[in-house]
Structures are given as C-alpha cells and as structure tokens.
Amino acid sequence: MSIIVKNLRRTFGTFQALRGIHLEIADTQLVALLGPSGSGKTTLLRIIGGLDFPDASHGNVVINGEDVTDSPAAERKAGFVFQHYALFNHLSVFENVAFGLDVRPPKTRPSKDAIRDRVLELLRLVQLQGLEQRLPSELSGGQRQRVALARALAIDPKVLLLDEPFGALDAKVRKDLRRWLRAFHQEIGVTTIFVTHDQQEALELADVVVVMNQGQIEQIGSPQQLYDHPATPFVYEFLGDVNKVRKPGRPELFYVRPHEVSILFAGDAKAELHAKIEHLFAAGPSARLTLRIQESRETLDADITRQQLEEMGLSEGDEVGVHLNLSPS
Amino acid sequence: MQANKRRRILPGFGLSLGFTVAYLGLVVLFPLLLVFVKASGLGWRGFYEALATDRVWAACRLTFGLSLLAGLLNGVFGLLIAWVLARYQFPGRRFLDASVDLPFAMPTAVAGIALTTLYAPNGWIGSLLKPYGIKVAFAPAGILIALVFIGLPFVVRTLQPVLEDLEVAQEEAAASLGASRWKTFQRVVLPQLVPALITGTTLAFARAVGEYGSVVFIAGNMPGKTEILPLLIITKLEQYDYPGATALASMMLVVSFGLLLLINYLQRKTLVRNQA
Numbered sequence: 230m231s232i233i234v235k236n237l238r239r240t241f242g243t244f245q246a247l248r249g250i251h252l253e254i255a256d257t258q259l260v261a262l263l264g265p266s267g268s269g270k271t272t273l274l275r276i277i278g279g280l281d282f283p284d285a286s287h288g289n290v291v292i293n294g295e296d297v298t299d300s301p302a303a304e305r306k307a308g309f310v311f312q313h314y315a316l317f318n319h320l321s322v323f324e325n326v327a328f329g330l331d332v333r334p335p336k337t338r339p340s341k342d343a344i345r346d347r348v349l350e351l352l353r354l355v356q357l358q359g360l361e362q363r364l365p366s367e368l369s370g371g372q373r374q375r376v377a378l379a380r381a382l383a384i385d386p387k388v389l390l391l392d393e394p395f396g397a398l399d400a401k402v403r404k405d406l407r408r409w410l411r412a413f414h415q416e417i418g419v420t421t422i423f424v425t426h427d428q429q430e431a432l433e434l435a436d437v438v439v440v441m442n443q444g445q446i447e448q449i450g451s452p453q454q455l456y457d458h459p460a461t462p463f464v465y466e467f468l469g470d471v472n473k474v475r476k477p478g479r480p481e482l483f484y485v486r487p488h489e490v491s492i493l494f495a496g497d498a499k500a501e502l503h504a505k506i507e508h509l510f511a512a513g514p515s516a517r518l519t520l521r522i523q524e525s526r527e528t529l530d531a532d533i534t535r536q537q538l539e540e541m542g543l544s545e546g547d548e549v550g551v552h553l554n555l556s557p558s
Numbered sequence: 559m560q561a562n563k564r565r566r567i568l569p570g571f572g573l574s575l576g577f578t579v580a581y582l583g584l585v586v587l588f589p590l591l592l593v594f595v596k597a598s599g600l601g602w603r604g605f606y607e608a609l610a611t612d613r614v615w616a617a618c619r620l621t622f623g624l625s626l627l628a629g630l631l632n633g634v635f636g637l638l639i640a641w642v643l644a645r646y647q648f649p650g651r652r653f654l655d656a657s658v659d660l661p662f663a664m665p666t667a668v669a670g671i672a673l674t675t676l677y678a679p680n681g682w683i684g685s686l687l688k689p690y691g692i693k694v695a696f697a698p699a700g701i702l703i704a705l706v707f708i709g710l711p712f713v714v715r716t717l718q719p720v721l722e723d724l725e726v727a728q729e730e731a732a733a734s735l736g737a738s739r740w741k742t743f744q745r746v747v748l749p750q751l752v753p754a755l756i757t758g759t760t761l762a763f764a765r766a767v768g769e770y771g772s773v774v775f776i777a778g779n780m781p782g783k784t785e786i787l788p789l790l791i792i793t794k795l796e797q798y799d800y801p802g803a804t805a806l807a808s809m810m811l812v813v814s815f816g817l818l819l820l821i822n823y824l825q826r827k828t829l830v831r832n833q834a
Contacts, residue, residue, distance in 0.1 A: 306736070
C-alpha cells in the first residue's frame with residue numbers, strides 16, 4: 230500500500246528531529262531510510278508506525294489514501310520490527326507470533342485452530358518451523374529477528390516497518406539475512422520501509438533509497454541514481470568512498486570516487502597532478518593506492534586493476550601521474 | 559589432578575560457603591533453635607495445652623489473617639506507587655520517592671502513636687468517621703492500617719528496579735500489534751512483574767506477622783478481639799510463663815516458615831517460566 234508523508238515536523242525540546250519531510254512511497258516498494266545517527270530516520274519510521282506523533286498541525290501521514298496522522302499504533306496495522314526485536318521474553322515463539330491475533334476482541338479474533346495454522350505457516354515462511362515452543366532467550370540473534378518479523382506479519386500489515394533490522398547481528402548473518410529479506414519481500418509484496426546507517430545495505434537491498442541528514446531529506450532515488458548522480462556533497466560523501474581534491478590554479482573542490490582516478494607514468498603528458506604512492510593495498514579484486522599529491526600535499530585514494538598494477542610495476546614510494554575522470558554532474 | 563579441577567573466575571567457593579553457613583547459623587538459626595529447645599521442655603501434651611486455647615486461636619487468626627490482607631493491599635497499591643515513581647517525571651518525585659522509605663527508618667512505636675492519634679475517636683480522621691459508626695483505632699481495621707504502613711516499602715522497593723528495567727519497546731510492540739492498553743498491561747507488563755510482586759508481597763506479609771511496636775498502640779489489645787500473637791507472647795513473658803511464650807513462638811516460626819517456603823515455591827515456578 231502507498232504511503233505519503235507531507236510536510237512533517239517533529240521537535241524534541243529545542244532539538245528539531247525532523248524539519249519538513251515530504252515523502253511518497255508507491256505500493257510494494259522496498260525503501261531504505263539511510264542516514265547517520267541523529268538524522269531523524271528512526272523518528273520518521275516511528276511516526277509512520279504511530280509510535281510517535283508530529284508536532285501539532287505540522288504534517289500528515291497518509292497510508293493507502295487514508296489520513297492516519299492522529300490514529301494510534303494499535304489502529305494502523307503497521308507491522309513494526311524493533312531494533313532489538315522487543316520480543317515478549319515470557320512468551321514462547323508460538324505465543325509471540327500469535328500475540329497480534331490473540332489480543333483481538335472476540336468478534337474479530339480467529340478461532341484457536343485458525344490462529345494455530347496461521348502461526349505455523351508464518352514460522353515456515355521465516356524458516357523457524359520446529360522452534361515454536363522455545364523462549365526468545367533460547368534463540369540466536371538471527372532467529373529472534375525472524376520471530377519479530379513473523380510476529381509483525383501475523384496481523385496482515387498494510388506496511389512493514391523495520392528499524393535497523395540487521396544492526397545487532399554479526400557480519401556473516403547480516404549478509405545472509407539481507408539476501409533472504411530481499412527474496413522475502415518479493416514473495417510477500419508488502420510495502421516495506423527499513424532504517425539503516427549502512428550505505429552498502431541500503432544500496433544492495435532497496436528499490437528506493439531516501440538519504441536523510443539533520444532532519445531533512447537530501448535525496449530520493451534508486452541506488453544507481455544516487456551513486457552516479459549525487460545531488461549534494463553530503464550524499465556524495467555518504468554513499469561510497471570519495472576524494473575531495475583541488476586542481477592547480479582552480480579554487481573549487483572536486484569530488485571524485487577512487488575508481489575514477491587514473492594512474493599514469495610520472496612523465497605522461499595527460500597527467501593533471503603528480504603524486505607519490507604512500508601505501509599500496511592489493512588484497513582484493515582491485516588494488517587500492519593511497520597517494521600524496523605533490524602540488525597540494527592532499528591525500529587521494531585510487532582504485533586500479535591488479536593487472537594495471539603489475540604492468541606498470543608500481544610499488545610504495547614510486548612517483549606517478551594522476552588524471553581525474555570527472556563525471557559530468 | 560589440578561587440570562581436572564573446574565576453574566572459576568572468582569575463587570573461594572569453599573571459604574564463602576563456610577562463612578555463610580557459620581554466619582547464618584550463629585545469627586539466625588541458633589537463636590531460633592533455642593526457642594524450640596526451650597519449648598520442648600513442655601512435652602507434646604504441655605505444648606498442646608499451651609496453644610489450644612480460644613485466646614491463642616483468636617490471636618492466630620487475627621495476626622495471620624490481617625497480615626495476609628495487608629500484604630495483598632500493599633501488593634496492589636505498592637505496584638501503583640512503584641509504577642508512578644518509575645514511569646513518570648514530575649515535580650516532587652524525589653521527595654515522594656524518599657518518603658517511601660520512612661516506614662523503614664522510623665521507630666515503629668512512633669508510627670503506632672501517630673496513627674493512633676489520627677484514627678482515635680477524637681483524632682482528625684477518627685472524629686470524621688465516628689458519626690458513621692466506623693471505628694478504626696482499637697479495632698482490627700486499625701491493626702490493618704498499621705500493618706499496611708510498615709509493609710509498603712517492601713513492595714515498592716522490590717518492584718521499582720524491575721519496572722525501570724522493563725523494555726518500553728515491548729509495550730510499543732504490543733500496541734503496534736493491535737493490543738489495547740489494558741491488554742498490553744495484562745499480557746506483556748504484568749507477567750514480567752509477577753516474580754517481583756510475589757517477593758515484595760511476601761516480604762510485606764512476613765514483616766506484618768512479626769510486627770509489634772506500631773500495632774500495640776492502635777490495636778486496643780483486647781484479648782480474643784484485637785490481641786495479636788506477638789503481644790500475646792510478651793504478655794506470657796511478663797507473667798513469667800516462659801514455656802508458654804516459647805511454645806507460641808515456635809508455632810509462629812513453623813507456620814511462618816511453612817508459608818514462606820510455599821510462596822518461594824510459587825515464585826520459583828513463575829521465574830522458571832520467565833527466564834528459562
């Protein structure tokens with residue numbers, strides 16, 4: 230279902246957490262809210278989920294055409310997955326997942342058998358069959374995460390909201406779950422928003438990435454749009470590695486990604502700058518050079534292929550020529 | 559040999575256990591054992607005769623009945639007070655928080671005198687209740703008030719840290735899953751408080767059973783009506799009836815210990831459910 234956020238403001242005391250947010254999310258999209266800590270991304274997610282509210286008469290939240298700005302969380306049918314899962318410690322996995330159905334008033338509550346079927350189906354979906362009698366404390370981090378997801382899905386949510394879904398997991402599990410969530414989203418097709426401060430995660434997983442900074446949206450776009458055409462210096466720096474360099478005789482700063490730096494022999498006529506290799510790191514598909522520019526004494530990172538490294542016979546301490554392949558922006 | 563020995567981070571299990579047993583034995587168990595030794599001089603028959611009187615039976619019902627009621631009342635209202643102190647920020651919170659401990663710190667006789675002054679038929683509150691025929695001081699209701707007074711801090715102080723540690727996100731999760739406020743309290747918050755609630759209520763109950771100082775002032779101490787067991791023991795002591803007093807004391811000890819064991823068992827059951 231679609232989500233529209235209009236002109237949203239939220240102030241905590243004197244701190245402006247959100248300063249005028251406009252956001253439209255189409256049905257079934259997988260959206261990442263990306264930003265450093267304190268950028269307001271979690272606050273925005275909580276407001277969409279009804280766990281927090283905008284400043285009085287400063288903003289609206291519209292889910293599927295219905296203005297829900299003032300309705301409490303219990304009425305929104307937004308599945309919320311918390312950063313630390315917030316599982317009910319005293320209830321089993323089964324009871325956790327069944328919770329949203331169990332607490333319905335008798336009139337709309339499904340029968341015991343129907344609840345049982347639904348819970349077991351969800352546990353199969355998140356690959357936790359056989360663990361329904363365990364308590365949350367008997368599960369690993371990744372399993373708890375999936376219980377939280379199953380619990381949120383039990384209420385047939387209109388939207389799924391995930392707060393730092395992989396934040397508390399180790400690197401390997403993160404990667405697996407990331408891939409799994411991508412496939413999972415395709416299967417269930419529920420509009421999903423997740424918050425993250427990890428640009429790699431956002432770019433890999435999302436259809437649309439919303440980059441936030443200091444309570445404002447810097448840019449909205451597909452991962453590729455953002456990477457290739459960053460709208461602001463902030464987005465440039467936040468998404469991927471970037472060098473800030475000056476050319477001799479020019480006052481402005483240039484933003485250039487390491488793979489956009491060409492390394493030439495020192496005497497090459499095309500060289501715009503001259504640099505010395507301070508550090509060379511070649512454990513990977515490409516080689517990373519850390520250069521000291523002779524003209525300005527600034528440092529510059531460059532990625533070149535292993536092949537070029539061998540052909541040019543470069544090593545630490547060598548002097549090289551540099552050309553910047555600036556993308557037109 | 560050395561390699562087989564289980565290694566612990568903190569050494570000294572043997573020493574600390576030895577100390578614990580010796581200390582508890584010396585400070586708690588040995589004096590109590592003497593009570594039984596003294597009482598045993600009566601023999602089973604004398605023991606039975608010392609206890610099987612209407613006066614003892616009435617005092618027994620009064621003491622354990624009112625203590626239980628006071629414990630339960632403290633459980634309910636102590637939870638409420640702990641909730642407010644742990645959850646909300648408001649001016650005067652620190653003052654209220656500190657005042658919870660007053661029943662701990664005051665000599666109980668002071669509490670007894672203060673309560674009696676308030677609730678006596680000519681006191682501030684007593685005089686208001688008198689026209690309606692409600693008698694608090696020198697009646698069981700007065701004893702109950704004194705017992706509630708001295709037991710309150712136990713419930714508040716055991717619940718407060720647990721309430722402060724509760725994850726707010728769990729309540730938010732319940733709300734986002736469609737649970738009403740009442741359902742959230744009943745299904746998410748309360749079950750996690752039960753172990754601490756049982757502990758606090760038990761402590762308040764145990765304290766009430768043994769309470770003497772504050773009760774004797776407000777109770778009126780009429781044999782068979784408002785006479786509590788601890789007072790009965792003192793009375794027997796004043797009449798140099800040492801065997802009778804120790805017989806009563808041993809009976810109180812056995813009943814109290816039995817009740818504490820039972821409550822501990824109940825609590826263990828809820829804890830296993832919560833933390834396993």
